Amino acid sequence: MKVKDTLTYLKAHDIKPSAQRLAIMNYLLTHSNHPTVEVIYQALSTKMPTLSRTTVYNTLKLFVGHGASLSLTIDDQQQSFDGDTSLHAHFLCTRCGKIYDLPMDDSFKNQLGKTVEGHIVTELHQYYKGVCATCIKNEIKSLK
Amino acid sequence: MKVKDTLTYLKAHDIKPSAQRLAIMNYLLTHSNHPTVEVIYQALSTKMPTLSRTTVYNTLKLFVGHGASLSLTIDDQQQSFDGDTSLHAHFLCTRCGKIYDLPMDDSFKNQLGKTVEGHIVTELHQYYKGVCATCIKNEIKSLK
DNA sequence: AAACAACTTTGTAATGGTTACAATGTTGGA
DNA sequence: TCCAACATTGTAACCATTACAAAGTTGTTT
Numbered sequence: 001m002k003v004k005d006t007l008t009y010l011k012a013h014d015i016k017p018s019a020q021r022l023a024i025m026n027y028l029l030t031h032s033n034h035p036t037v038e039v040i041y042q043a044l045s046t047k048m049p050t051l052s053r054t055t056v057y058n059t060l061k062l063f064v065g066h067g068a069s070l071s072l073t074i075d076d077q078q079q080s081f082d083g084d085t086s087l088h089a090h091f092l093c094t095r096c097g098k099i100y101d102l103p104m105d106d107s108f109k110n111q112l113g114k115t116v117e118g119h120i121v122t123e124l125h126q127y128y129k130g131v132c133a134t135c136i137k138n139e140i141k142s143l144k
Numbered sequence: 145m146k147v148k149d150t151l152t153y154l155k156a157h158d159i160k161p162s163a164q165r166l167a168i169m170n171y172l173l174t175h176s177n178h179p180t181v182e183v184i185y186q187a188l189s190t191k192m193p194t195l196s197r198t199t200v201y202n203t204l205k206l207f208v209g210h211g212a213s214l215s216l217t218i219d220d221q222q223q224s225f226d227g228d229t230s231l232h233a234h235f236l237c238t239r240c241g242k243i244y245d246l247p248m249d250d251s252f253k254n255q256l257g258k259t260v261e262g263h264i265v266t267e268l269h270q271y272y273k274g275v276c277a278t279c280i281k282n283e284i285k286s287l288k
Numbered sequence: 289a290a291a292c293a294a295c296t297t298t299g300t301a302a303t304g305g306t307t308a309c310a311a312t313g314t315t316g317g318a
Numbered sequence: 319t320c321c322a323a324c325a326t327t328g329t330a331a332c333c334a335t336t337a338c339a340a341a342g343t344t345g346t347t348t
Binding site: 061071074075076079091093094100103105107108111116117118119120121122123124125126127128129130131132133136 | 154217219220223238246255261263270275
């Protein structure tokens with residue numbers, strides 16, 4: 001993903017660009033690691049030493065408000081962000097804490113924009129918790 | 145729900161009973177309001193003046209660990225608890241903040257205990273966000 | 289019934305993530 | 319170039335949660 005594409009992406013979501021916004025959005029679009037504020041801050045502050053945590057907080061809030069990124073609250077203790085705003089589910093590994101993307105059930109997807117028991121649905125979230133494939137492998141290896 | 149039933153419920157989940165644990169569990173089992181720690185604390189501290197917030201925190205963590213209640217993290221800013229541990233979905237109204245119970249999709253339900261893309265699934269969560277029926281009615285009323 | 293050990297509760301203090309705010313920096317249009 | 323609107327920064331405040339040590343409770347053994 002080029003910086004120019006990120007610029008286009010921001011404009012498409014009615015977000016006025018700035019060096020900080022471009023850097024943060026570009027990070028989200030090129031990393032599928034579902035980062036926290038701190039992860040983003042640490043990753044970018046080397047290249048952009050004046051970057052402030054407050055800016056990362058404000059910017060991410062702005063992105064979410066404009067539909068340019070998703071806020072994930074799978075775990076109580078960490079808020080994650082996702083540059084992929086398409087409808088998909090998430091899997092949180094309770095061992096290593098990693099978050100994986102998974103497809104969302106079609107029957108659930110179809111309820112977006114519809115009414116369910118009189119309530120208007122504007123947002124859908126679906127997530128799994130458990131032990132990921134990598135942790136299972138490591139577990140087996142350590143038993144041998 | 146009688147206190148005796150609550151006692152049975154705690155024992156069934158291998159939780160040693162105490163006056164505080166009974167009171168908190170009984171609150172959860174008789175209220176479907178998906179309360180936060182603070183709501184539970186405020187509700188019970190009148191009847192039990194020595195109750196401490198720390199106890200509410202510790203007790204709820206104990207309940208969740210023993211599968212006697214669910215921890216809901218639908219919103220970043222508030223953690224809720226649910227005494228109904230059966231598989232069901234939730235609807236969060238972004239206007240009034242109320243949380244409603246909804247049925248969970250069967251196809252999603254069926255994945256519990258199974259493997260998805262190599263990951264073992266031990267927990268499922270599904271939730272909707274939007275505007276609830278009550279808020280829609282109030283909105284319409286205010287326009288007249 | 290007393291003594292004791294294990295467990296639970298309590299209140300205060302510490303922690304740490306998030307937000308408020310005022311000062312500084314930046315941008316784009318007149 | 320100037321100016322107004324907007325964005326960023328860093329510090330301080332906030333507040334929900336947790337750590338901890340003291341006090342209280344329970345149940346068992348003698």
